Amino acid sequence: MSLANGRAYLAIPGPSVMPDAVLQAMHRPSPNIYEGELHDLTYSLFPDLKSIAGTAHNVAIYIGNGHAAWEAALANVLNRGDTVLVLATGRFCVGWGEMANGLGVNVQTIDYGDKDPVDLDQLAETLRADTDHKIKAVLTVHVDTSTSVKNDVPGMRRVLDEVEHPALLMVDCIASFGCDRFEMDAWGVDVMVTACQKGLMTPAGISFVYFNEKANAARGDCVTGYWDWRPRINPEVYYMNFYGTAPTHHLYGLRAALDMILAEGIEAVWARHATLAQAVWAAFDVWSVPGGIGLNIADPDHRSHAVTSCFSESPDGDRLRNWCEHQAGLTLGIGLGRTPADAYFRIGHMGHVNAHMIMGVLGTIDAGLMALDIPHGDGALSAAATVIAKATRGGA
Numbered sequence: 001m002s003l004a005n006g007r008a009y010l011a012i013p014g015p016s017v018m019p020d021a022v023l024q025a026m027h028r029p030s031p032n033i034y035e036g037e038l039h040d041l042t043y044s045l046f047p048d049l050k051s052i053a054g055t056a057h058n059v060a061i062y063i064g065n066g067h068a069a070w071e072a073a074l075a076n077v078l079n080r081g082d083t084v085l086v087l088a089t090g091r092f093c094v095g096w097g098e099m100a101n102g103l104g105v106n107v108q109t110i111d112y113g114d115k116d117p118v119d120l121d122q123l124a125e126t127l128r129a130d131t132d133h134k135i136k137a138v139l140t141v142h143v144d145t146s147t148s149v150k151n152d153v154p155g156m157r158r159v160l161d162e163v164e165h166p167a168l169l170m171v172d173c174i175a176s177f178g179c180d181r182f183e184m185d186a187w188g189v190d191v192m193v194t195a196c197q198k199g200l201m202t203p204a205g206i207s208f209v210y211f212n213e214k215a216n217a218a219r220g221d222c223v224t225g226y227w228d229w230r231p232r233i234n235p236e237v238y239y240m241n242f243y244g245t246a247p248t249h250h251l252y253g254l255r256a257a258l259d260m261i262l263a264e265g266i267e268a269v270w271a272r273h274a275t276l277a278q279a280v281w282a283a284f285d286v287w288s289v290p291g292g293i294g295l296n297i298a299d300p301d302h303r304s305h306a307v308t309s310c311f312s313e314s315p316d317g318d319r320l321r322n323w324c325e326h327q328a329g330l331t332l333g334i335g336l337g338r339t340p341a342d343a344y345f346r347i348g349h350m351g352h353v354n355a356h357m358i359m360g361v362l363g364t365i366d367a368g369l370m371a372l373d374i375p376h377g378d379g380a381l382s383a384a385a386t387v388i389a390k391a392t393r394g395g396a
């Protein structure tokens, strides 16, 4: 038998669950792209995008996924032959570095493995050794979606300042944006990239590059007309916002998503993600026994609030994912970039997620562990419920 029929739940780390309000906002005929409502709507997005990123600087929108934002960010600030320092804490920063390499940029990598955050002392040592400042930019991910590690971005700024290194600090917030606290200006970030299909709850297709004046002044020779961020932030005519036809329906969807975030308040959005992540971790603290499943990142301060990467004994990761999908209608994420792949799985808890959805995910995993005879401790749901109850005690 199967108990999968009913509303399916995609709990992978992006694309995330789309709110009905976003989908409904997109369900409309094409608007006029030359004047009227679409223009007003578009220009309403920029201040809100900046406010939730904690910046007074610039944001350019690209029609494309996160990879497009990666390339746009690199191309605008780097010259062929420049060097970037990649802080590898999983698959994603490595991928950003490979893209830099494809643009003709030299890549120096510090590999922190797949269970640990960036070590700031080691970063300081590497930057100090770069006495003639060959390194033009430090590339890092705030949250690496493959390992679910969260890096200390303000700590990186402190290190750059302490060793008086002028490199740009460039941060990938594609997984973390709208989930984990991020404050671009207060944290001294020069360039930030993100995309719409994770914490921003909008179908994949538009991405964002934030940059300050220091980054704008860097002006690399890798950039070509389409990727140039300057006309996009200062368009003489409307089409230059996107260098062509606007992503009309995505803009309506994004407007609805931003309205939801602003109505809740970004601090409350971050607090919701923090509590739901703690509920997930509490369940794992109980489940975790030898031969069973566990959390990839040991230190809670370095765990993402958007995604949780988990290990098992091979091939139980695959068995559990398949059981959840086919028996219960819950799709978990694959163990991206890990070997053996069938030992790993990930839980997305980003964006449009609430307490009952997370309890549903955890309850489903609990049933799967029982049904598959995967060793685990009993009482995980109660531990998770306790976290949720404590955080909301006294609430109406």
Ligand SMILES: *Cc1c(COP(=O)(O)O)cnc(C)c1O
Pocket (backbone or CB within 6 Å): 014, 065, 066, 067, 068, 092, 141, 143, 144, 145, 172, 173, 174, 175, 195, 204
């Ligand atoms: C999802 C993700 C990407 C890639 O985004 P795409 O939209 O798939 O191109 C890059 N970096 C991080 C940290 C991500 O989570």
